[in-house]
Each structure stands twice: as C-alpha cells, then as structure tokens.
Amino acid sequence: MLHPVYRLATSDLNPPTIASMGFKSWRRHLLLPRQLCVFESIACEGLAWHEHREFARLQARRLAPFLECGVNAVIRSGRLMLWFWDRRELDPLIEHANSRLRNYLPTVETLFLPLPRTSGQFALHTPDGLDCLTLDHGAILQSQWQAGAGTAVQWRQYPWAFELAGASQHLSKQPGPRWSAAATKLASPAIVAGATAYMLFHAGTYLGTSAKLEELEREADQADQRISMLASAGQELRTQTRWLAAYRHAAASVDLEALISALTPELARHGVALKEFELRNEQVRIVVVSAGGDIDLPALLHSLTTVEGISNVQLRDNTELRQASFNLQVAGLRKLLGPAG
Amino acid sequence: MTQDSEKMSAGGSRQRVWLLLAVTTTILMWLGADELRQRTQLLQQQLTSAHKRIDRSSPQALETRRAEARRLAEMRRAILARLRTVDSEQMTRARLVYDLRKNCDAVPIVCRVRLAELSVGLQPSSNSAVNSPTSNATTEAVGLDALGVGRARAVLSGTFKGDDLMALYRGFADDENLQWKLNSLVVRGTGFELDVERLVLNADSPAANEVGP
Numbered sequence: 001m002l003h004p005v006y007r008l009a010t011s012d013l014n015p016p017t018i019a020s021m022g023f024k025s026w027r028r029h030l031l032l033p034r035q036l037c038v039f040e041s042i043a044c045e046g047l048a049w050h051e052h053r054e055f056a057r058l059q060a061r062r063l064a065p066f067l068e069c070g071v072n073a074v075i076r077s078g079r080l081m082l083w084f085w086d087r088r089e090l091d092p093l094i095e096h097a098n099s100r101l102r103n104y105l106p107t108v109e110t111l112f113l114p115l116p117r118t119s120g121q122f123a124l125h126t127p128d129g130l131d132c133l134t135l136d137h138g139a140i141l142q143s144q145w146q147a148g149a150g151t152a153v154q155w156r157q158y159p160w161a162f163e164l165a166g167a168s169q170h171l172s173k174q175p176g177p178r179w180s181a182a183a184t185k186l187a188s189p190a191i192v193a194g195a196t197a198y199m200l201f202h203a204g205t206y207l208g209t210s211a212k213l214e215e216l217e218r219e220a221d222q223a224d225q226r227i228s229m230l231a232s233a234g235q236e237l238r239t240q241t242r243w244l245a246a247y248r249h250a251a252a253s254v255d256l257e258a259l260i261s262a263l264t265p266e267l268a269r270h271g272v273a274l275k276e277f278e279l280r281n282e283q284v285r286i287v288v289v290s291a292g293g294d295i296d297l298p299a300l301l302h303s304l305t306t307v308e309g310i311s312n313v314q315l316r317d318n319t320e321l322r323q324a325s326f327n328l329q330v331a332g333l334r335k336l337l338g339p340a341g
Numbered sequence: 342m343t344q345d346s347e348k349m350s351a352g353g354s355r356q357r358v359w360l361l362l363a364v365t366t367t368i369l370m371w372l373g374a375d376e377l378r379q380r381t382q383l384l385q386q387q388l389t390s391a392h393k394r395i396d397r398s399s400p401q402a403l404e405t406r407r408a409e410a411r412r413l414a415e416m417r418r419a420i421l422a423r424l425r426t427v428d429s430e431q432m433t434r435a436r437l438v439y440d441l442r443k444n445c446d447a448v449p450i451v452c453r454v455r456l457a458e459l460s461v462g463l464q465p466s467s468n469s470a471v472n473s474p475t476s477n478a479t480t481e482a483v484g485l486d487a488l489g490v491g492r493a494r495a496v497l498s499g500t501f502k503g504d505d506l507m508a509l510y511r512g513f514a515d516d517e518n519l520q521w522k523l524n525s526l527v528v529r530g531t532g533f534e535l536d537v538e539r540l541v542l543n544a545d546s547p548a549a550n551e552v553g554p
Contacts, residue, residue, distance in 0.1 A: 188359055188360055188362075188363035189363070191363055191364070191367050192363050192366050192367055192370070194367075195366065195367040195370035195371050195374070196370055198370065198371065198374045199370040199371070199373050199374035199377070201374070202373075202374040202375075202377035202378045202381065203373075203374075203377055205377070205378075205381050206377045206378075206380055206381045206384070209381050209384040209385065209388065210384055212388065213384050213387055213388050213391065216388060216391035216392065216395065217391055219391070219395050220391045220394040220395050223394050223395045223397060223398045224394065226398040226399075226400065226403050227397060227398045229403055229407075230398055230402065230403050230406060233403065233406040233407045233410050234406060236410040236414070237406060237409055237410040237413065240410060240413035240414050240416075240417055241413060243417055243488065244413060244416060244417060244420075246487070246488055247417075247420060247485075247488055247490070250484050250485045250488060250490075251485060251490070251520065251522055251540055252522075253521070253522050253523035253524075254523060255514075256507070256510050256523065256526065257507060257510060257511065257514065260507065275529075275530075276528065276529050276530075277526070277527070277528040278525075278526070278527045278528070279523075279525055279526040279527070280524070280525040281524065281525070335514075336520070337513045337514045337516070337520070337521040337522065337523060338423075338513070338514075338516045338517075338518075338519055338520035338521050338540075339423055339516065339517050339518065339519075339520065
C-alpha cells in the first residue's frame with residue numbers, strides 16, 4: 001500500500017505545519033527540514049554489505065548528540081552519513097501540527113532531494129535555505145546549512161539511498177532495560193543452562209538409581225545366601241522328618257488294646273468267641289468258635305473287613321460252621337509303647 | 342576498513358564464537374543427558390531384577406524353617422535321650438529280665454521270662470546310617486538298626502485269667518521311662534507267649550553322640 005509523503009514546515013513566526021508532498025511511497029515518510037538535523041559523516045570503505053545496518057546503528061548510537069535522539073543513516077560510496085535530530089524538540093512539533101502522523105517515519109529532506117554523484121562543493125537548495133555540501137563521488141563529506149529564502153525544489157519520489165536506521169531510528173542514551181538486547185545476550189547462556197540442567201537432572205537420576213541398585217544388589221546377595229541357607233535348613237528339616245518317621249514306624253507296635261477293643265464287639269455280635277490269637281508284627285491270626293449255632297461266615301468276614309485299622313481279612317480255615325480262622329492285617333493300629341507314645 | 346568497522350566486526354565474530362560454543366555445549370550436554378537417560382533405564386531393569394531376587398526369600402521364611410528344623414532335631418534328641426543307657430550289654434539284659442519280672446508281679450500274673458535270640462546284640466549293625474536312614478529305600482524298610490537304636494529282647498510266657506494279659510500289656514504301653522516294642526503275642530486258651538523288646542541306645546552307639554554326654 002502506498003502512503004502519501006508529508007513534510008514538516010517550521011518557522012520562527014508561524015506554528016509548525018505538515019503538508020502533503022503530492023507523491024506517495026511504500027513507507028510512511030515525514031520529511032524533516034534540514035535545519036532541524038545535525039550531520040555526521042564517517043568513512044566505511046570495505047565494509048561488507050550485510051554489516052551496513054549494524055555498523056550504522058552502532059555508529060548512530062555512539063555519536064548520538066541528544067538524550068532522546070532520532071537518526072537517519074545511509075551509506076553511499078563507502079561513506080556513512082548520519083542525520084540526528086532531537087526528538088524532544090521534534091515530537092511536540094509533530095504533535096502540534098498533526099497528531100495523526102506521529103507514527104510516520106521522520107526522514108531528513110536531503111534524502112528526497114536530487115544529489116549528484118560528483119565530487120567537490122555542491123549547493124543543495126532546500127525549501128527553507130541552502131545546504132552547502134562537500135561531496136566525494138556522491139557521498140556527503142560535510143554539510144552546512146544556511147537559511148535563506150525559500151525556493152522551489154525538485155523532489156525525488158524516493159530517497160537516493162536506502163535508509164538503514166528504519167524503525168530503530170529512535171536512540172536513547174537514558175539508562176533503561178532493552179529487553180531484546182538482554183534476551184539476545186541471555187539466549188546462549190540460557191540454552192546452555194537449560195541443557196546443563198537437563199543433563200544434571202539425568203545425571204542425578206542415574207547416580208541415585210545407581211546407588212539404589214548397589215544397595216539392592218547387596219540385599220539380593222544376602223537373599224541368595226538366604227536361599228542357600230534355606231536349602232540347607234530344608235535339607236536338615238527333611239533329614240529330621242525322615243528320621244522321626246522312620247523311628248516311629250520301626251519302633252511302633254500293634255496297639256493290642258485298640259485291636260481287642262475293635263474285635264470284641266464284632267465277634268460278640270456274630271455269636272463267636274476268640275479261641276486263639278496270634279500276633280506277629282502286623283499280621284494277626286485269630287481262631288473263633290461258635291458259642292451255639294452256625295457261624296455266618298460271610299457276615300463275619302464282612303464285619304471284620306469294616307473294622308477301622310484292619311485290612312486284608314482272609315478266611316484261612318474252618319471246621320464246618322463251628323470254628324473258623326482268619327488272617328488280618330493290622331497296619332493301621334500301631335503305636336509307640338512307652339513315653340514317646 | 343576503519344577502526345570502528347573492525348571493532349564491530351570483531352565483536353560480531355566473538356559473539357558468533359560464543360554462540361557456536363553454546364550450541365556445541367548444548368548438543369554435547371544433550372547427548373550426555375540422553376546417554377544417561379538410557380543407562381538409567383537399564384539400571385531400572387536391573388532394579389526390577391534385584392527386587393525379584395530379594396522377594397524370592399525372606400528372613401522370616403528362613404527363620405521359620407530353621408525353627409522347625411530345630412524343633413524336630415530337639416524331638417529326635419529327646420527320643421534318643423530316653424533310649425540312652427550307660428549300662429553294659431550284660432547289665433542291660435539283666436535289667437530287662439528284672440523289669441519284666443517286676444511287671445509280671447505288678448499285675449500279678451504267673452509268667453516265665455527268658456532272653457530271646459541272644460544273637461541279636463544291643464549294638465546296631467556297623468553299616469547303619471544314622472543321619473540318612475533312607476537313601477533309596479522307603480522309610481518303611483528302615484529298621485531300628487539303621488537308626489542306630491539297639492534292642493534287648495525277651496519272651497514272657499505263662500497263663501492268665503481275665504484281664505491279666507491286657508494289664509500286663511498296659512504296663513508296657515504306659516511305661517513312662519522305658520521304650521518297648523511288641524513283636525509277637527500268641528494266646529491259646531489261657532496260655533500266652535509274649536515277645537517283647539526294649540529299645541536302648543548304648544553309649545557306644547554312633548547315635549549316642551547326638552545326645553551329648
């Protein structure tokens with residue numbers, strides 16, 4: 001979008017005014033009278049093109065003559081040209097003339113006046129006077145403004161050199177924070193600090209985990225020893241259990257009292273009496289006789305089979321149904337005789 | 342180039358060097374942190390493994406098993422202590438006959454006492470295994486000899502009436518000092534023959550060492 005170019009006109013007698021120049025530009029230019037500015041020129045031959053802007057800003061900051069200073073900076077033919085103005089003086093003028101234009105970029109009018117690429121003395125006519133210049137291949141070495149009668153001048157549609165200060169043309173020597181500069185300065189340390197913190201965090205985690213692992217490894221070694229001792233204790237336990245079981249089996253005898261107590265009711269129920277009794281280890285042979293009547297051998301055999309602790313009942317011999325002998329296995333009726341029982 | 346431009350150029354170069362150093366340091370730090378992070382993950386796996394190893398055994402389980410083993414060993418020592426005798430073989434036999442006679446008189450019952458199978462000594466066989474009674478054989482097959490326990494055997498015979506025989510038997514079953522084993526009992530009419538043996542642990546037996554002096 002193109003914006004109209006304005007010019008600030010000042011006079012000792014009249015209040016300041018702002019008038020349109022009748023042409024437009026891509027930037028919002030507000031032309032300043034040459035007499036409001038202080039000129040400086042510095043040689044910068046050999047300076048790389050990408051260093052122009054930074055060099056200009058640096059020099060502008062170094063040479064700024066006012067506390068609140070505005071600046072235009074251009075480089076032409078190996079020379080940096082600077083125009084400074086006092087913002088404390090200019091800003092009230094703009095505010096008084098047209099406050100809507102306070103966001104326009106002040107630009108010295110010299111940049112919009114035709115300047116030849118010659119060397120030597122040159123008189124540049126301005127609306128308010130004459131700017132006596134000393135040129136070197138189009139670069140201004142010296143500039144001396146002289147007031148005079150206003151003359152009609154031929155304006156350029158655009159500056160004869162690229163303005164380097166741009167939006168950062170407001171310089172201030174007053175102390176105060178510059179957040180962008182501080183951020184630029186702090187960026188590198190901040191990145192390094194962040195990475196260091198990240199690494200320290202992981203280093204701490206690693207060291208902590210390592211120490212914990214070392215402690216757990218010690219406990220695990222003790223656990224392994226305990227497992228070995230558990231196996232040893234288990235072996236000892238099994239040995240003792242086996243010995244006791246073997247002793248109880250080998251030293252136990254048939255519980256005669258329990259055997260007789262179990263047999264007597266069954267024999268009485270079938271009407272038989274015990275005639276002979278022979279016990280050898282776990283084998284018992286009994287001979288029973290009928291007290292009167294026949295012996296119901298199947299029923300007696302079945303009854304003997306159902307007695308708890310008695311097994312493998314066999315009918316071995318009989319005399320008709322009056323007398324019978326049985327073999328019994330009494331492994332389930334064993335006990336220790338003596339204190340251990 | 343002017344001195345100013347040289348200064349500015351030098352300042353910019355220095356700033357770029359610092360920036361390069363910062364970036365390099367950052368990359369190195371980040372790589373180191375990443376390496377540490379991976380190592381930490383490895384350590385975490387080892388931690389899990391160590392936890393599993395620790396959980397496999399606990400001091401309480403060990404103590405419980407040891408206490409159970411001690412209890413059984415104490416029970417075994419108590420049994421052996423009851424069997425232990427300082428008498429000689431002949432004295433043991435003589436005391437056996439005497440005790441049996443006393444038992445018969447206590448009922449009272451008429452009985453004859455004789456030592457049986459003199460070939461059976463009080464000493465267990467020399468190849469007995471005291472501490473490992475069973476290696477391949479089952480516990481049922483292990484005899485008293487293998488356990489290091491000796492026997493003094495005798496046969497009582499006589500006649501009885503009523504409940505005398507059971508009273509005699511109860512004399513063995515309820516004995517509070519001596520350990521007995523009933524081998525056989527034959528009853529025909531009112532006659533009986535009782536084969537009984539007393540379990541003893543001779544001082545010369547290997548198992549006696551477990552009891553102590």
